[in-house]
Amino acid sequence: MIKLLKKEMKLAASPLSYIFIVFGLMAFVPGYPILVSSFFVCLGLFQSFQNAREENDITYTALLPVAKGDIVRAKYAFCIVVELGYFALTSVAVLIRMTLLSEATVYRNNALMNANLVYLGFVLLILGLFNLIFVGGFFKTAYKFAKPFVAFIVAAFVVVGIGETLFHIPVLSALNAFGFEHIGLQVSVFMVGIASFALLTVVSMHRSIKNFEKIDL
Numbered sequence: 001m002i003k004l005l006k007k008e009m010k011l012a013a014s015p016l017s018y019i020f021i022v023f024g025l026m027a028f029v030p031g032y033p034i035l036v037s038s039f040f041v042c043l044g045l046f047q048s049f050q051n052a053r054e055e056n057d058i059t060y061t062a063l064l065p066v067a068k069g070d071i072v073r074a075k076y077a078f079c080i081v082v083e084l085g086y087f088a089l090t091s092v093a094v095l096i097r098m099t100l101l102s103e104a105t106v107y108r109n110n111a112l113m114n115a116n117l118v119y120l121g122f123v124l125l126i127l128g129l130f131n132l133i134f135v136g137g138f139f140k141t142a143y144k145f146a147k148p149f150v151a152f153i154v155a156a157f158v159v160v161g162i163g164e165t166l167f168h169i170p171v172l173s174a175l176n177a178f179g180f181e182h183i184g185l186q187v188s189v190f191m192v193g194i195a196s197f198a199l200l201t202v203v204s205m206h207r208s209i210k211n212f213e214k215i216d217l
Helices: 002-012 015-028 035-056 057-062 068-098 117-138 146-166 170-176 184-212
Strands: none
Touching: 002 035, 002 057, 002 068, 002 184, 015 035, 015 068, 015 117, 035 057, 035 117, 057 068, 068 117, 068 184, 117 146, 117 184, 170 184
């Protein structure tokens, strides 16, 4: 399993999957829907799946003396490594904004989503949806990925729209809290995000293993 993951990271991965991790720093950009940064890291992962398909990576890996289930697990593990790398970077940016920059005028006057724990919760939801919709959709055939990615794009931007809209509703304005204001609410949404990411990823992986086992390569 570890060797398969190394193969994914060194041979099958597109450089864009790693480069787009840097988009986690978009949490510093004022006047921009920062939740979109989570889409870009998914776009980088999409490029890796595209490269792998063009190079017949799945067929090559299936010819190795490994279980088909481990092939799926390695793909998911690679996605999770990249996603968590991006998440760690954007979390550092959020922590800086919640502490050192919590009173910065450029952020206080920003009409869009603020970088706080609620934002991180939404980020995790989008990453979980990528694993469920795109990666899970890919392993229905282990070849076709256009429709799953389009479906993910729609779902991701619906979540972005919801995230950018909810805090404009007066009773939900606390979702856009600055610093450690309304920290109980922030932590609650963040925990929901963690649970969503974990649940969507695990459900998708188990379903993908079952689907991949049925495919005649």
